[in-house]
Amino acid sequence: MIDKETQIKILLYGNPLDFACKTLGVRDMRTRKYSEVFTVSNEEVYEYTSIHGIPHSDSTSRDSLVEGFHYFEEEGKWYTFFRERGYIHDEKCFDDELGKKYIVTTLLKLSGTGLY
Template sequence: MVDKVTQIKVLLYGNALDFACETLGVKDMRYHKYSKVFTVSEEEVYEYTSINGIPQSEATGRNSMAEGFHFFEEEGKWYTFFRERGYIYHEKNFDDYEIGKKYIVHTLLQLAGTGLY
């Protein structure tokens, strides 16, 4: 079995489908649930980010023109939005730092397509 930290890193930074097939030995994810293949929960992912931080990159920041989910922290607040075809959608601002962080982790897990949320 692959350790939980490795699984969490894959869910936050990597490609869950490739990892499941190549490392966890699942031949076809069409017949498996990620929640049965990965042995971590959303709460464990959140706990990991509480210790190690949420993965950040220039591609997800405020000034990035990349498409996808963007988030950044500024003065103790979280700001999030989606950018698609140059337009910004679903902007959210979180005055409560922890609620914002939970939203970001939840969204990252949704975008990984795992169903662990």
């Protein structure tokens, strides 16, 4: 059994599919759910980020030109958005805790695991 902290690090920073197949010994994730393979919940991932911080984002402002999901903190508020083909979509502004929860949930969704 792989400890929960390692699982959370893989979900936030790593490659969950590769980890499931190579480390956990799952032959094929096409017939399995990540919730059957990983034994952590969205709440446990959020709790981990409350202690260790949210993963670093390359975005430090709305001006980032890199495509994908962006988030940054400014004056106690979290700002999030998606940039695709030069356009900004789904722009949001949150108070501290709601922003962190949204970011963690979005990162889990983007990892493709369905643990949200």
